[in-house]
Amino acid sequence: MPDETPTTNPSGLAPESLTGWGRYPAIEGHTARGEDLEALSRSAVLSRGLGRAYGDSALPPRDAAGPVVVTPLADRILAFDERTGVLRAEAGLSLATLRELLLPRGWFTPVSPGTRHVTLGGMVAADIHGKNHHVAGCFGRHVRALKIRTGDGEVREIGRDREPELFFATLGGMGLTGHVLEVEVTLERIETPWIYEESERRPNLEAVIETLAEASASWPMTVAWIDTSARGAAMGRGIVMRGRWATKDEAPARPPRKNPSVRVPFDFPSGLVNPVTIKLLNALYYRKHSRRKVAHVVHPETYFWQLDLLDEWNRGFGRRGFTQFQCVLPSSAALYRELLELFQRMGGCSFVTVFKDCGEAGEGMLSFPQRGTSLAVDIPMRKDGATQALVSAMIDVVIANGGRVYLAKDAVATAAQFRRMYPRWEEWMQVRRKYDPHGRLRSAQGVRLGLCE
Numbered sequence: 001m002p003d004e005t006p007t008t009n010p011s012g013l014a015p016e017s018l019t020g021w022g023r024y025p026a027i028e029g030h031t032a033r034g035e036d037l038e039a040l041s042r043s044a045v046l047s048r049g050l051g052r053a054y055g056d057s058a059l060p061p062r063d064a065a066g067p068v069v070v071t072p073l074a075d076r077i078l079a080f081d082e083r084t085g086v087l088r089a090e091a092g093l094s095l096a097t098l099r100e101l102l103l104p105r106g107w108f109t110p111v112s113p114g115t116r117h118v119t120l121g122g123m124v125a126a127d128i129h130g131k132n133h134h135v136a137g138c139f140g141r142h143v144r145a146l147k148i149r150t151g152d153g154e155v156r157e158i159g160r161d162r163e164p165e166l167f168f169a170t171l172g173g174m175g176l177t178g179h180v181l182e183v184e185v186t187l188e189r190i191e192t193p194w195i196y197e198e199s200e201r202r203p204n205l206e207a208v209i210e211t212l213a214e215a216s217a218s219w220p221m222t223v224a225w226i227d228t229s230a231r232g233a234a235m236g237r238g239i240v241m242r243g244r245w246a247t248k249d250e251a252p253a254r255p256p257r258k259n260p261s262v263r264v265p266f267d268f269p270s271g272l273v274n275p276v277t278i279k280l281l282n283a284l285y286y287r288k289h290s291r292r293k294v295a296h297v298v299h300p301e302t303y304f305w306q307l308d309l310l311d312e313w314n315r316g317f318g319r320r321g322f323t324q325f326q327c328v329l330p331s332s333a334a335l336y337r338e339l340l341e342l343f344q345r346m347g348g349c350s351f352v353t354v355f356k357d358c359g360e361a362g363e364g365m366l367s368f369p370q371r372g373t374s375l376a377v378d379i380p381m382r383k384d385g386a387t388q389a390l391v392s393a394m395i396d397v398v399i400a401n402g403g404r405v406y407l408a409k410d411a412v413a414t415a416a417q418f419r420r421m422y423p424r425w426e427e428w429m430q431v432r433r434k435y436d437p438h439g440r441l442r443s444a445q446g447v448r449l450g451l452c453e
């Protein structure tokens with residue numbers, strides 16, 4: 001833990017340009033970094049972890065009256081009970097550090113996103129989900145208590161039975177109900193630190209959805225990649241992957257190696273990621289996978305966090321950046337075919353494309369998952385606003401079919417679109433008004449979506 005004195009860009013110092021993982025949009029803001037979140041959060045408008053949300057949820061609004069607290073220096077483990085797996089830690093602790101410390105001792109987070117570079121605070125604020133949502137729910141389901149500074153300045157200890165409405169507004173509340181200072185969560189005991197994985201190539205969208213559903217009926221972790229460039233009968237062809245923690249008998253004599261990680265050394269030219277290059281990449285990736293089912297035992301980093309093998313891969317999209325559109329819809333091939341046709345017609349392209357099954361809705365008032373299938377596509381930003389128009393048109397299809405988009409990825413939705421996707425928004429607003437009567441906590445996304453009055 002570096003020894004750093006709290007700093008808060010005193011006025012007069014130049015603000016920094018802040019972005020999310022997609023590098024769109026960029027907003028100038030002041031930051032406050034340090035180990036003492038309780039002190040730093042007193043005058044701050046928002047907390048920010050490792051900046052892995054794609055859009056503008058971890059960015060201050062343009063007229064911010066205070067700094068953004070950047071939390072990763074506050075990363076102490078405060079308590080861990082080896083009998084029950086209950087961990088209490090500061091909100092800036094990253095999943096990467098947690099994995100280093102606890103996986104060799106037989107513990108893992110019950111829910112993990114597709115990158116380990118996230119903080120506990122960010123996992124709570126987005127109520128993140130993983131490949132096991134259909135069995136384990138969101139991260140919030142495993143959170144027992146939070147220490148939080150609310151917008152009215154109070155520091156509170158909250159949980160399912162202590163100020164529950166604030167607790168459930170905070171799970172998935174995108175940092176707008178308070179600065180999370182500490183998190184208490186129950187970890188999962190695992191038999192071995194390795195993953196047994198099977199993968200299978202499927203020829204079209206219908207087959208992918210069917211195989212994914214079959215896999216989710218009996219496997220704890222399932223996910224699929226699909227080729228968004230394929231058209232006609234091959235539309236949505238892809239690879240379905242299913243996994244579980246390996247048993248002691250399956251554990252190999254020699255531990256599986258993690259693939260070395262490589263850093264993208266510079267910003268690629270904007271425009272290099274386009275429908276032509278992506279079509280080529282998609283076809284190569286699809287064909288690289290054998291027609292036959294493949295089964296092996298892999299390192300958990302290879303399984304959970306494949307994208308982390310390419311450090312700073314977001315630079316591949318150039319300075320204009322990209323946006324991720326992630327939605328959940330009923331598990332219907334016809335619906336997804338309609339969405340993919342619109343995507344292709346409006347010039348969309350994506351290589352990092354993830355299809356997942358979701359179980360019951362999360363407990364958080366603004367949690368994203370609900371029963372159905374989720375699709376995530378990474379779309380390069382174009383100069384002329386065409387990407388925003390494409391995403392907005394896709395959001396309209398999602399609304400028309402009772403789905404929603406994930407706020408941790410969103411940079412485009414309007415307040416009107418948001419309200420039609422999140423039916424508990426009014427209940428959430430009431431909680432926010434109660435604990436932040438002067439509307440001190442604010443983010444660029446919150447302002448855009450009408451959440452910060």
Ligand SMILES: Cc1cc2nc3c(=O)[nH]c(=O)nc-3n(C[C@H](O)[C@H](O)[C@H](O)COP(=O)(O)OP(=O)(O)OC[C@H]3O[C@@H](n4cnc5c(N)ncnc54)[C@H](O)[C@@H]3O)c2cc1C
Nearest residue numbers: 049050051052053113114119121122125128129174175180
């Ligand atoms: C490659 C990649 C793969 C991903 N895969 C998944 C996935 O599979 N499933 C999934 O659910 N998500 C996924 N995500 C999204 C990511 O898990 C979430 O955006 C997460 O919130 C990021 O955590 P962070 O610490 O970087 O938070 P940031 O990005 O810094 O902040 C995200 C939000 O959390 C709030 N916040 C952060 N810390 C605090 C705090 N201490 N108190 C209050 N609010 C806080 C911020 O205000 C902001 O609203 C992925 C992201 C990437 C880049």
